[in-house]
Amino acid sequence: MNNNKFIILCFMLGFTLQSCTTAILDEVDKNTLPPLEKTVTYESDIKSIMTNHCITCHAGPAPNAGLDLSTYANTKYSAEQGSLVARMNNATNPMPPSGKLSPETLQILDKWITDNLPEN
Numbered sequence: 001m002n003n004n005k006f007i008i009l010c011f012m013l014g015f016t017l018q019s020c021t022t023a024i025l026d027e028v029d030k031n032t033l034p035p036l037e038k039t040v041t042y043e044s045d046i047k048s049i050m051t052n053h054c055i056t057c058h059a060g061p062a063p064n065a066g067l068d069l070s071t072y073a074n075t076k077y078s079a080e081q082g083s084l085v086a087r088m089n090n091a092t093n094p095m096p097p098s099g100k101l102s103p104e105t106l107q108i109l110d111k112w113i114t115d116n117l118p119e120n
């Protein structure tokens with residue numbers, strides 16, 4: 001086959017793969033997951049989520065939006081009084097900005113809220 005045809009074929013394959021992946025990701029909703037039985041705590045569950053996904057921007061001397069998510073007190077405050085939960089679940093303007101975290105992770109956050117945001 002000539003080069004042009006090959007390039008067109010690659011584009012088509014790329015688009016197909018992309019729409020498949022998007023469909024799969026959209027299909028899994030945190031509300032369809034089996035309920036979490038265990039109690040979620042900051043130390044055992046939430047801290048690592050913040051460390052892995054948030055504190056590159058939300059910690060240090062000049063955190064983005066003035067929001068430091070490196071401590072229990074601040075994370076709890078943002079979850080209770082701020083927009084942490086809303087932004088992490090926001091499809092169009094999510095946190096982290098690179099895209100919503102997995103449904104499993106968002107379910108853990110929801111359970112922490114239901115459990116009243118325990119530290120340990």
Ligand code: HEC
Pocket residue numbers: 049050053054055056057058064065067069078082083084085087088095096097
């Ligand atoms: C790549 C950098 C980056 C990462 C990673 C990131 N954020 Fe943000 N965040 C920002 C910026 C920039 C803003 C301010 C602009 C905006 O609100 O979109 C912001 C704003 C916010 C706000 C709104 C604060 C306010 O007072 O309006 C919340 C809540 C938030 N982020 C939570 C999080 C959480 C939780 C995570 C991890 C799950 C996270 N962010 C990861 C850059 C980041």
